[in-house]
Amino acid sequence: MEQIRKTFFILMILMVMGSCLYLNHIGPVLHQQGNPIAFIVSAFKLKLSSSEYVLLAKTEKRRRYLSQIKGNREYEVVKDFMxxxxxxxxEQIGSGLIFSNNGEDAVVEVRQYSNEYFIWEIQKAFFN
Incomplete structure (x- = not known):
């Protein structure tokens, strides 16, 4: 019985230490866009799904998506979506990707969120 307690205690310590190291690694990144809970949930959805992007936030005027950086193909997800x-x-101008359709131009704003993720925003009028 004593051996089981000792093993359980060691496992709990390792889990707590692992959690602290993980949060220390991603902690500063989480708060840069405001509420980190939406990012955490979206990052888990992205990791668990086969999709290349996931909806991060939606307002009446804009939609914000989260994608994982994959080598030099990071903006291919946005291009394929559009x-x-x-x-x-x-073309790309700075952090904006320019798209056209029937003489109208749309700009998709792209910004790196962390070493693993980037966020891209589209005005809602462009994808109805």
Whole structure:
């Protein structure tokens, strides 16, 4: 019985230490965009799904998505998404990706959130 207690105690200490190290690693990143809970939930959804993006936030005017950085293909997710909605990729200017459709231009704002994730925003009018 004493051996079981000792093993349980050691496992609990290791779990607490592992959790602290993990939170220390991602802690500063979590609060840079405000409420970190939406990011945590979206990051878990992204890790558990086969999708390349997940909806992070939605307002009446904008939608914000979270994607994982995968080598030099990080913006391909955004380009594929917009192409699937009927938009044609034109160029990148700074952190904005420019798309056109029937003479109208749309800008998708992209910003790196952490070493593993980036956030991209689209105005709602462009994907209805």
């Amino acid at each position: 192409i699937s909605k009927g938009w044609e990729y034109k």
